[in-house]
Amino acid sequence: MTDLGPVAWPPAPIRTERLVLRESEARDRAAFIELFASSDVHTYLGGPRPRDELEREVPEIPGRRPGSFVIDLDGAMIGQITLTKDTGHLRQAAGKAELGYLFLPEDWGRGYAAEACAAALDWFAGALPGEPVVLATQSANVRSMRLAEKLGFIEVERFEAYGAEQWFGMWSPVTLSE
Numbered sequence: 381m382t383d384l385g386p387v388a389w390p391p392a393p394i395r396t397e398r399l400v401l402r403e404s405e406a407r408d409r410a411a412f413i414e415l416f417a418s419s420d421v422h423t424y425l426g427g428p429r430p431r432d433e434l435e436r437e438v439p440e441i442p443g444r445r446p447g448s449f450v451i452d453l454d455g456a457m458i459g460q461i462t463l464t465k466d467t468g469h470l471r472q473a474a475g476k477a478e479l480g481y482l483f484l485p486e487d488w489g490r491g492y493a494a495e496a497c498a499a500a501l502d503w504f505a506g507a508l509p510g511e512p513v514v515l516a517t518q519s520a521n522v523r524s525m526r527l528a529e530k531l532g533f534i535e536v537e538r539f540e541a542y543g544a545e546q547w548f549g550m551w552s553p554v555t556l557s558e
Contacts, residue, residue: 384465384477387507389446396499399492401449401461404441408450411457411484412442420485424521426542451483451496458492459483461500463513476514477504479551488523494530501531505553512552519547 394401404412413434415421422428443450443460451459462480479501483493504513515533517524525547533549540546 384446391503394499394503396495398453399496400452401496401499402452404443404450406441408457409438409440409442413438414484415460415482418485421482424518449500451492458487461496463500463504476512479513479515493527497531501551512550514548514550516546516548519545
């Protein structure tokens with residue numbers, strides 16, 4: 381479920397210094413397939429999906445749903461950010477908006493994830509004032525842990541799931557602005 385309640389979707393594109401967060405388009409399909417098929421991207425996410433399966437299953441316009449942003453750099457998709465509620469995969473996230481992100485490996489290490497996620501969180505804080513956002517990642521995913529800290533997520537707990545230790549944090553615009 382991706383219900384963001386009273387939020388009108390899609391919002392106008394969100395522009396940062398280098399990026400645009402926008403709704404997906406048909407031209408993004410190949411990049412979505414690359415994201416889902418990448419073993420690097422899915423190291424901490426249960427592994428990649430087979431490319432032939434993705435070619436059959438990914439719709440003409442993938443990722444077009446409330447809470448899903450394409451990250452666009454110079455007219456090309458380099459990643460995806462999702463802000464979704466009630467995904468059901470973790471009891472800790474139930475009823476809360478959860479931040480998720482995937483970036484193509486060739487675009488790692490350039491600060492795009494921090495820039496795009498900060499913009500998405502700012503948008504979310506304006507659209508749903510006072511609502512917290514949660515984030516879960518494997519604690520072994522050092523890059524994701526650094527990003528969570530940089531974005532202002534506070535650790536709530538660590539637990540075992542999916543055969544690995546998970547880190548669960550929360551971000552609150554109310555706490556951050558006080």
